[in-house]
Amino acid sequence: MGLFDDAPTDADATVRTDADATATLNEQAQAVVDEVAQLGIPEWSALGIESARRIEDEVFASVDAPEIERITNIEIPGPAGEVPLRIYHPDPEQSPPVLVFFHGGLWAMGTLDSIDGVCRRLARRTGHVVVSVDYRLAPEHPFPAGLEDCVWATEWVAANATSIGADSGRLAVAGTSAGGNLAAAICLWVREFGGPEIDQQILLYPMTDISDDHRSLSENATGPLLTRRDVLWAHDTYLRSRVDRYNPFAAPLRADSHAGLPPAYVVTAGFDPLRDEGAAYASALDSAGVRVVHDHEPAMSHGFLSLTADVDAADAALDRVADAVRDGF
Template sequence: MTDRPDTLDPDLAAVVEAFEASGVPEWHTLDIESARRLEDDLFGADRTTPVAYTRDVAVEGPNGPVSVRAVRPEAAGELPVVVFYHGGLWALGTLDSVEDICRELADRVPAVVLAADYRLAPEHPFPAGLDDCVAAYEWAREHADAFGGDTDRVSVAGTSAGGNLAAGVARRCRDGGLPAPERQALLYPMVDDDFDRPSYRENADGPLLTRDAVEHFWGEYVRSPVDRANPYVAPLRGDASGLAPATVVTAGFDPLRDEGTAYAEALAGAGVAVDHRHYPSMCHGFLSLTDEVAVADGAMADLAADLGGE
């Protein structure tokens, strides 16, 4: 278990106070289409980091095309590649809502970032989204050079449910004989459905993510009780040996804190090189707040260094 202080970081507390004062309802209390519109309205407008260009391409997936948005920074030369999977509890999120953090990663690493628009639950429960994420990774390994990316240096990254999917892609690579990612960056990832951990009690009401929302959307993503023990759904329950090197980011005020910590420990215990970067005074989603929160800005710099191989 990773401890947390008594109070949020002051910069973050101001952001949370403003967010909560706006009266945004909890995601799980809305019907799915309303929740998706709200998420896109809240996070789909910002484009604060300049880049050379963005391009949308259609990648062949197992059940039709998968949309991928390529973000090329203004840096010159051949760059590493990061395939990015957005969060949103497997049910929310679009390429627009994730573009800002992808622009920032692209600029800071610097890297070509490829964001995958995987199929969402509940219409498409496990394993549909993961299958799309693997397809996007395989495409990057063959075609990222079209955007000046080095197809021999491809990492995966994701926030929250996207961290779960990034971990699943790394596991599929190991088990299916695909080239391993250079790194898996798991940012406050969902990796198990054990809601009895202390972090779920301490942070049941958030901020920015609640236990009730996590429990609800687990039920939307995983329709079979058998699948809940599947390591492609719950990576913490599987053998971690032989997986790609990892960065695991956790936050003290996040319901997901303890499972992320446990996964970092499981990776290390299995001999995987892992950097566990814990930020005690932060909450879920803090890496999207680099403009407002100094600790988040520093955390993004650390993440960029990991993905750039520094």
């Protein structure tokens, strides 16, 4: 296993692939999927919003997550009220780089708790400060409310890095799924309007487009863990109107140009409805001259980096993400 220079046709970028990959879901991941299926949980889009939020927290709660030397919960003044942050510092005697992290959840679900395990593991494996952001959620707060909170939090972290024990000159953004969308949109925002220098963007199975045309939405329409209906429901829930579908801060893939953006590490999964839009974003960045590594995991599903306690290949993939974070600085 390793990196090679010739990308597949759906993403002209540097792509990692497994030589022995097959068209079946990873055996350990399948066991987790089967366990979730036995709970009889409907698709996210078929649940009421409050039920979906509660179940999402329960499904993705931290399992065997490592201890972190210092975890601090704070609230900062935001554009429309307080924005909660959770700060993970693995070594308060040091002032390492800082990674601002945005959870997934289709812009409508997710909390600091649902992404806690991933943030703990990244802080531990990178040795860097991780700041998790609890942004406003749709449908109560549609686009661009959540993005505004995330931009605000990123600027706050950059301005206050020293006070939280981080290096004020080394900053990256990252996110899973809808959080990957927000991380990519922040990089576009800073390029257009100014803001802190972002050293890299870590986009983990990101939502980069507002479209129903991507092939993976049909190939993986029934999941596992995320379905086509869920994705289309998320689009309708997040946006104020159809006009927003063409706004690059909602759909970063639709930006007129991707030049001048920070280097990127993009993770996609073969059994993910979002696979092709993530790959397309890696390709767009590469075509614009942005340094990008695309780590494609053909035997994985959406959300697999939350399964590291049970899935060895997911744990190894998170190690590569941590390596990319360190190498990016």
